[in-house]
Amino acid sequence: MKSFGSLARQYLWSTYDRYFYKILIPSFLVGFTFVTLFQGIVELYHLIQLYIKSNVPLKNILLMTVNLLPFLATITLPLGVPFGYILAMGRLSRDSEIIALRACGVSNFRIVLPGLVFAVVLTLFAWVFNNFVGYPATKSYILLRAQSEREKPIVQLKNQAFLSVGKYQLKFDRSITFENLEILLNVQLVDLPGKRTIMAEKGRLYKDPESANNYVIKLQNGSISEIQEIEDETGKREQKMFIVSFRYLTVYVPISVEGFNIRMLPESMNIWELKKQIEEEIKKSSSWQNIPVERKQLIEAEKKIRQELQNISKTIQDAEQREARQKELKAQLEETKRKQRELVRRERSIMPRERMSLMEKYSFPAAILVFALLCVFLGMFLPRGGRNENLGIAMIVMIVYYGAWMGMRRLIEAGQGDPWLVWVPNLVYLLVGLAVMMKKIRE
Numbered sequence: 001m002k003s004f005g006s007l008a009r010q011y012l013w014s015t016y017d018r019y020f021y022k023i024l025i026p027s028f029l030v031g032f033t034f035v036t037l038f039q040g041i042v043e044l045y046h047l048i049q050l051y052i053k054s055n056v057p058l059k060n061i062l063l064m065t066v067n068l069l070p071f072l073a074t075i076t077l078p079l080g081v082p083f084g085y086i087l088a089m090g091r092l093s094r095d096s097e098i099i100a101l102r103a104c105g106v107s108n109f110r111i112v113l114p115g116l117v118f119a120v121v122l123t124l125f126a127w128v129f130n131n132f133v134g135y136p137a138t139k140s141y142i143l144l145r146a147q148s149e150r151e152k153p154i155v156q157l158k159n160q161a162f163l164s165v166g167k168y169q170l171k172f173d174r175s176i177t178f179e180n181l182e183i184l185l186n187v188q189l190v191d192l193p194g195k196r197t198i199m200a201e202k203g204r205l206y207k208d209p210e211s212a213n214n215y216v217i218k219l220q221n222g223s224i225s226e227i228q229e230i231e232d233e234t235g236k237r238e239q240k241m242f243i244v245s246f247r248y249l250t251v252y253v254p255i256s257v258e259g260f261n262i263r264m265l266p267e268s269m270n271i272w273e274l275k276k277q278i279e280e281e282i283k284k285s286s287s288w289q290n291i292p293v294e295r296k297q298l299i300e301a302e303k304k305i306r307q308e309l310q311n312i313s314k315t316i317q318d319a320e321q322r323e324a325r326q327k328e329l330k331a332q333l334e335e336t337k338r339k340q341r342e343l344v345r346r347e348r349s350i351m352p353r354e355r356m357s358l359m360e361k362y363s364f365p366a367a368i369l370v371f372a373l374l375c376v377f378l379g380m381f382l383p384r385g386g387r388n389e390n391l392g393i394a395m396i397v398m399i400v401y402y403g404a405w406m407g408m409r410r411l412i413e414a415g416q417g418d419p420w421l422v423w424v425p426n427l428v429y430l431l432v433g434l435a436v437m438m439k440k441i442r443e
Helices: 004-011 015-053 058-079 082-095 097-103 108-151 271-284 286-310 317-349 350-381 386-415 420-440
Strands: 164-166 167-171 172-179 180-193 196-207 214-231 237-256
Touching: 015 058, 015 082, 015 108, 058 082, 058 108, 058 386, 082 108, 082 350, 082 386, 097 108, 108 164, 108 420, 164 350, 167 214, 172 237, 172 350, 196 237, 271 350, 286 317, 350 386, 386 420
Parallel strands: none
Antiparallel strands: 164 167, 167 180, 172 180, 180 196, 196 214, 214 237
16 A cells, blocks of 8 residues: 555646646736736836825835735736736647647646646645735735825815815915925915905915924915904994004914725735624624524415415315405515515615625635636647637636726625625636536546
8 A cells, every 4th residue: 555655746747747837837927917917007006106196105106015915916826827827828739738648648638637636735825824914915905005095195286276175275376486485476265164264375285294284374464354253341242354464474274184094904904804894793783683584484474474375276166265365465465575575675784894894704715725726728629729828818808807806896885785795706617617627527
């Protein structure tokens, strides 16, 4: 009887296995890199805009990029698999190596076995990487991005137009540049709630370096006009205008800066954190706790009504009474179905994003196995075409899966589907992969 070590060397690390890995791994890395760059183009563009237009330090941009890549990898690890497997199998087919292996008596299953073993290892790696590296990096990226968003200017200056700056309305005739500073000419600053108007010959508007939530308006050579309500000697109240001139005036304006929501997003939480959050929410929600009981009651009620409808001819002999009772039971059945649909809608409305994200944290690593099963056998059917043809097929496999996944997400977010629908692309690809495998193994 052979030992485990000898069996492992024979079926997992033979000369053929090492040769297959030598072809597969570089192809997979190329596909993974391509998909990661494709997914990250939009985010990288935003980071470049932050650096160019908002003067975010290069150090922060580099830190965000470093944290962005693991987050993208949580999505692109599975999507890089079709490229690796189809390109690897395409090369074996193009070089007639599959034909040579079959001529030597090697079965189709043995030919693809190293690809399936690599998929299992990659799935386990993806699960560990996502929970211990990918999701924590996502959290860091969101925090860094939020901090940078808070630093960028939110007031865009325009000549001859009133602009909202906190509670003030700002207007100026034109602006000039003096020693790299933007100077506003003939400035008007109106505080409508406070019934105050400030006019000045010159002024500057800039972010407070000590607080990201304040703007500073510095004015020179102007006046303040304010309407105040005063009481005279007879007790009569009247409004009077007071005007005060100034040489220099500084106004601090609090600004509500909108950026990222820094709360714990489902996408930035690992499986255990997300499970804990969902469990805590379920404990707080009496509506959620009542759903299983209500569902059971409605199912029992529907079963009872259908059973009575089925036996109504035996229990009621009179035709008129039977017809009236049938109408009554059908109305009750429709009402029960309506309550069931309402219960489903209510269930879907409770933490749909969190429950969907939890499903995705399992379904995405599992997609690696599904892709491998489909593509490794699909590659054996491919004609001995060129590399471009194989790239096109891999791209189609990836795009169809990604489109189906995004479609399921939209349905769940719109309340039209349950969170388990994110598994539908996996199940469809699994069935297709099993069909292709059975057809190839029978040959």
